[in-house]
Amino acid sequence: MDSTAIIGNIAALLTTTSFLPQAIKTIRTRNTASLSFPMYLLFVTGVTLWLVYGVINEQMPIIVGNFVTLVLAGIILGFMVKGQLTKKL
């Protein structure tokens, strides 16, 4: 594996796993006040399209990376939706 591929793999690993600490913090604190709802809506939509792109092109790194990110960002978005709903009740 040449050095550029190594840089790409580390970059993918970092940007994918970076959502894990945010998901853990959100699950633990249930505090989503300073999180942007439009951000996570756009981001989850974008990551879903990357997943479709990866499946069509049969590119495993894109499929695996974006699936993990989708699960993590989806959890965060879920707590934001839940927070909005409980506010309205």
Next chain:
Amino acid sequence: MDSTAIIGNIAALLTTTSFLPQAIKTIRTRNTASLSFPMYLLFVTGVTLWLVYGVINEQMPIIVGNFVTLVLAGIILGFMVKGQLTKKL
């Protein structure tokens, strides 16, 4: 441009611009309480590596997309660092 490329471009546009509403919210509210510092540290590092990857491979979409994301995520990280520092003073 075939449909797969269109899906990829829309995915890149969404995941890149998604950080704009978060940057605006953070600038306006200065509230970073529910944001995860480790997330933004990992994410900014990862996006920086994607930028290096794009420059080495001379791939403009990767360079432009990750440069925009780096600026936006960097602003958010900057406010988080500022928030931490002012707490300590």
